[in-house]
Amino acid sequence: MAVVIIVRRWLCTRWVALVSALCIAATVAAMVVVTSVMDGFRERIHHHIRCLEPDLCMRWRGPVPRDHFARIAAELKGEMVAAGGPLVALAPHLDSVGVVLAESNQTWRMEGVRITGVDFAKERAVVDLDEALFATSAENVGTDLLGGRAVPGLIVGRPLLRGLGLSAETTSATLMTGRISGSGANAHFEPSNQIFDVTGFVDSGRDELDARRVMVSRGALQRLRFGPEGGRTDASSVHARVSDALRGDVPAVARALQRDHAQLEVTTWEDRNRSLVDALAVERRVMGIVLGFIVFFSVALLCGLLLMMVIEKTRDVGVLRSMGLSRSRVVLLFLLYGLVLGAAGSALGCYGGAQVVSHMDQITAWLDNAGIGPFDSSVPYRTREIPAVLDGAQVAFIGVCTLLLCTVAAGLAAWRASRQDPLAALAYE
Amino acid sequence: MNPPEATNLTEIPVLEARGLQRHFALGAQRVAVLRGADLRVMRGEFAAILGSSGSGKSTLLHILGLLDRPDGGEVLWNGEALATAGESRRTELRATESAFVFQFYFLLPEFSALENVVMPAAIARGRGRAPKSAAERRERGMELLERVGLKERMQHRPQQLSGGERQRVAIARGLMNRPSILFCDEPTGNLDSRTAHSIHELLVEVNRELGQTILVVTHEADMAAVAARRVVMRDGIISPE
Numbered sequence: 087m088a089v090v091i092i093v094r095r096w097l098c099t100r101w102v103a104l105v106s107a108l109c110i111a112a113t114v115a116a117m118v119v120v121t122s123v124m125d126g127f128r129e130r131i132h133h134h135i136r137c138l139e140p141d142l143c144m145r146w147r148g149p150v151p152r153d154h155f156a157r158i159a160a161e162l163k164g165e166m167v168a169a170g171g172p173l174v175a176l177a178p179h180l181d182s183v184g185v186v187l188a189e190s191n192q193t194w195r196m197e198g199v200r201i202t203g204v205d206f207a208k209e210r211a212v213v214d215l216d217e218a219l220f221a222t223s224a225e226n227v228g229t230d231l232l233g234g235r236a237v238p239g240l241i242v243g244r245p246l247l248r249g250l251g252l253s254a255e256t257t258s259a260t261l262m263t264g265r266i267s268g269s270g271a272n273a274h275f276e277p278s279n280q281i282f283d284v285t286g287f288v289d290s291g292r293d294e295l296d297a298r299r300v301m302v303s304r305g306a307l308q309r310l311r312f313g314p315e316g317g318r319t320d321a322s323s324v325h326a327r328v329s330d331a332l333r334g335d336v337p338a339v340a341r342a343l344q345r346d347h348a349q350l351e352v353t354t355w356e357d358r359n360r361s362l363v364d365a366l367a368v369e370r371r372v373m374g375i376v377l378g379f380i381v382f383f384s385v386a387l388l389c390g391l392l393l394m395m396v397i398e399k400t401r402d403v404g405v406l407r408s409m410g411l412s413r414s415r416v417v418l419l420f421l422l423y424g425l426v427l428g429a430a431g432s433a434l435g436c437y438g439g440a441q442v443v444s445h446m447d448q449i450t451a452w453l454d455n456a457g458i459g460p461f462d463s464s465v466p467y468r469t470r471e472i473p474a475v476l477d478g479a480q481v482a483f484i485g486v487c488t489l490l491l492c493t494v495a496a497g498l499a500a501w502r503a504s505r506q507d508p509l510a511a512l513a514y515e
Numbered sequence: 516m517n518p519p520e521a522t523n524l525t526e527i528p529v530l531e532a533r534g535l536q537r538h539f540a541l542g543a544q545r546v547a548v549l550r551g552a553d554l555r556v557m558r559g560e561f562a563a564i565l566g567s568s569g570s571g572k573s574t575l576l577h578i579l580g581l582l583d584r585p586d587g588g589e590v591l592w593n594g595e596a597l598a599t600a601g602e603s604r605r606t607e608l609r610a611t612e613s614a615f616v617f618q619f620y621f622l623l624p625e626f627s628a629l630e631n632v633v634m635p636a637a638i639a640r641g642r643g644r645a646p647k648s649a650a651e652r653r654e655r656g657m658e659l660l661e662r663v664g665l666k667e668r669m670q671h672r673p674q675q676l677s678g679g680e681r682q683r684v685a686i687a688r689g690l691m692n693r694p695s696i697l698f699c700d701e702p703t704g705n706l707d708s709r710t711a712h713s714i715h716e717l718l719v720e721v722n723r724e725l726g727q728t729i730l731v732v733t734h735e736a737d738m739a740a741v742a743a744r745r746v747v748m749r750d751g752i753i754s755p756e
């Protein structure tokens with residue numbers, strides 16, 4: 087009881103101790119906020135990637151057959167959700183490279199591009215196309231932007247709109263590609279081109295890719311490359327979407343498919359964006375370690391403070407011992423004092439961090455209004471918000487780790503206090 | 516033979532020391548501070564041990580008060596041998612049967628006068644004759660502060676009190692748990708003579724009116740003079756005046 091009374095009084099009268107608890111709270115809160123925001127960014131980037139990147143991309147091993155899509159579709163019949171498998175939908179992709187040209191203000195501009203021929207409806211079933219796709223005119227919204235038109239539609243990456251000088255008045259562009267015919271010394275490149283209507287643009291959030299991205303209907307690309315008689319091959323690859331239940335672990339689905347269908351070459355969205363995905367993971371881990379160190383130092387600060395307190399209070403402890411306070415109670419005294427500070431710091435930090443994360447929108451809006459926002463106002467962001475994902479288990483983990491560290495710190499101080507000779511302090515002034 | 520022993524042959528002393536020895540190692544040297552000190556303090560007695568500075572008075576008092584252990588000899592409280600008793604028993608007895616008044620008061624700086632006085636009861640937690648409930652404690656604390664003349668200063672912190680007032684608070688604190696014996700180590704050693712005199716009077720009053728057994732060690736003849744019985748400490752032993 088005396089221990090509780092003393093601890094309470096020390097807590098109320100020692101502002102240095104409160105400062106150290108606040109220090110712990112601040113670093114813990116920072117850790118919670120930063121990890122949550124990093125999770126938010128990671129999730130957003132993953133989301134952006136997956137707007138246009140299919141979960142799985144498959145190819146037939148060896149020479150590409152003419153009926154590539156049909157062959158793979160037949161092979162994977164048993165893997166579709168309807169048959170109890172993991173795949174929701176398949177879409178054929180025909181890839182090519184070429185050049186896109188447009189004229190505005192009597193100036194021709196030209197950009198090299200990667201051309202993707204897709205079936206608009208099938209593509210939408212495989213990726214979250216609508217999240218990244220914008221129609222250039224209101225009348226096109228909600229329609230098939232590529233096929234079934236007098237002038238075939240063309241979707242370009244957002245940076246290309248500016249690169250080509252496209253505007254509301256200028257919406258047509260010429261796409262140029264071709265094929266290699268003949269062989270040996272007779273081999274030659276046969277160019278072909280066609281005028282398209284720019285019906286939409288995509289913004290995946292990754293300008294470096296979007297700047298080289300155009301989409302047309304697969305049929306149009308086949309005709310453009312191989313002439314009116316049609317294509318030599320119906321698809322360069324086949325894209326697939328994994329059911330929502332399994333979308334969290336695409337690599338496992340890929341491994342299972344690869345095992346059961348040796349003829350297929352299966353890659354995942356993570357494989358195809360390995361460097362970015364890995365960079366995000368490494369960044370998050372490094373940030374965690376750095377912030378962990380900061381939390382560690384704030385706890386070390388508490389530990390130093392507790393040790394100083396033990397020394398400063400040597401005489402008081404001696405007096406208390408002379409009044410019959412046992413050695414174990416002295417240990418308890420410092421342990422409790424340190425633990426209360428540590429627990430208050432960790433709890434306050436977790437709570438404060440969680441509050442910041444859950445009010446991130448208001449906070450960023452407020453900062454933005456005050457002119458000290460984190461956004462560069464000259465850059466037209468689609469959304470002016472900081473993504474943050476609050477993971478309760480992660481917050482609890484941070485809190486518990488900090489509390490454990492504080493326990494060690496308090497234990498160290500208490501151990502030091504228990505070794506003190508009460509007489510040494512009482513003998514002389 | 517001392518008169519009290521002669522008249523109370525059957526009475527057990529509150530405190531008894533038999534042949535206490537204590538030496539300190541100073542480097543290679545061994546300094547014997549106590550060389551067989553004997554002492555008996557009877558219930559209700561006000562005894563003083565007079566000795567020059569460095570004669571080993573504090574060392575003796577710490578051993579008698581169970582803060583330190585002797586290298587030889589025995590300490591008995593109400594007949595119970597405690598020199599080699601377990602730490603938990605000694606700790607318990609310190610809480611319930613004894614109290615210290617130090618030369619430099621040693622009040623806890625974060626607590627008011629009243630809280631300082633009540634602290635020993637909080638430590639004793641109702642054991643012995645210590646007040647049981649919080650209300651009882653508080654009441655006794657206020658009563659004791661009133662008794663030592665600090666009725667108006669109960670809420671003051673030690674820093675806000677003069678040396679004499681602090682020592683009064685320390686004496687009130689010493690009385691809190693109704694100890695068998697109150698040990699005072701140079702209780703007026705840090706006070707001017709007038710203030711010292713008032714502390715002398717207070718101790719005499721406490722001894723007379725409450726029947727509190729008191730053992731004072733001091734190098735001041737004035738202090739020793741107020742005690743009913745005086746012994747002298749010299750060369751590590753205690754002898755009659």
Ligand SMILES: Nc1ncnc2c1ncn2[C@@H]1O[C@H](COP(=O)(O)OP(=O)(O)O)[C@@H](O)[C@H]1O
Pocket residue numbers: 513539540541548566567568569570571572573574575
């Ligand atoms: N812990 C200790 N270590 C070494 N010497 C000590 C210790 N405590 C006391 N002494 C020595 O014992 C002698 C008596 O000390 P003390 O009991 O404090 O004397 P007094 O209280 O009578 O002035 C002194 O010479 C002192 O230096």
Ligand SMILES: [Mg+2]
Pocket residue numbers: 572573574700701
């Ligand atoms: Mg002394």
